[in-house]
Amino acid sequence: MTETSPQDQDLDPFLEIGRKIFAGEADFIWAANSLNNLPPMSKVEIAFAGRSNVGKSSLVNALTGRNTLARTSHTPGRTQQLNFFNINNRFHLVDMPGYGYAAVEKQKVQAWTQLIHDYLRGRASLARVYVLVDARHGIKPVDEAVLETLGTAAVSYQIVLTKADEPKQSDLDKRIAETQQKIAKRAAAFPEILTTSSRSGLGIPELRAGIARLLSERGAG
Numbered sequence: 001m002t003e004t005s006p007q008d009q010d011l012d013p014f015l016e017i018g019r020k021i022f023a024g025e026a027d028f029i030w031a032a033n034s035l036n037n038l039p040p041m042s043k044v045e046i047a048f049a050g051r052s053n054v055g056k057s058s059l060v061n062a063l064t065g066r067n068t069l070a071r072t073s074h075t076p077g078r079t080q081q082l083n084f085f086n087i088n089n090r091f092h093l094v095d096m097p098g099y100g101y102a103a104v105e106k107q108k109v110q111a112w113t114q115l116i117h118d119y120l121r122g123r124a125s126l127a128r129v130y131v132l133v134d135a136r137h138g139i140k141p142v143d144e145a146v147l148e149t150l151g152t153a154a155v156s157y158q159i160v161l162t163k164a165d166e167p168k169q170s171d172l173d174k175r176i177a178e179t180q181q182k183i184a185k186r187a188a189a190f191p192e193i194l195t196t197s198s199r200s201g202l203g204i205p206e207l208r209a210g211i212a213r214l215l216s217e218r219g220a221g
Ligand code: GTP
Pocket: 050, 051, 052, 053, 054, 055, 056, 057, 058, 059, 071, 072, 073, 074, 075, 076, 077, 078, 079, 080, 096, 097, 098, 099, 162, 163, 164, 165, 166, 196, 197, 198, 199, 200
């Protein structure tokens, strides 16, 4: 079994619960390209945000153990709508388009970046946002803008360093420390940083456990 990061031993009781939640049904249920066609608010929503190509859709697949539930691509700009997945009838996971550079027209990126910010600041059923950051690159100004939006709206969020299989361990350690420092003054941010790899499976049980813990806190678990 993967070891829990030393910073967050409280996740331990939720590892098995998280595993079970994600071992159940996982279905695509809705795509929205504007605030006017979001699904009705029924379940708790948990969203993945991050720059284009950071690995949001791959993480949806890794968590659910499915290769093609969310469509991925090596070209930035693959996901162009808010995609909602029903996870075991417990909550809705929202895979968002990426912000920052994408290999599509600027106007498109501007439109969906606006949609991302609007959704993040205005959705009552949104319980947590995982802000994905490439472990090789760290937090960039476009990420800071999203953290600002989340902070102002008082939406709880946690940073996830993705593609942790890519950097060498010493660089990863430095990146974690640097990222912790960058979010230290942000009240809506979880102090712990999660580290994941959709490729190796690193951190996936812990992320499932974090979600299970949130659902139990919300009375939805
Ligand atoms: P957009 O929808 O375009 O915003 O991208 P995304 O954030 O959904 O990224 P996606 O999951 O499509 O992955 C982008 C690229 O990164 C793909 O080529 C993936 O194979 C690769 N990738 C995703 N996760 C990992 C990982 O954990 N490790 C490595 N090495 N590559 C990854």
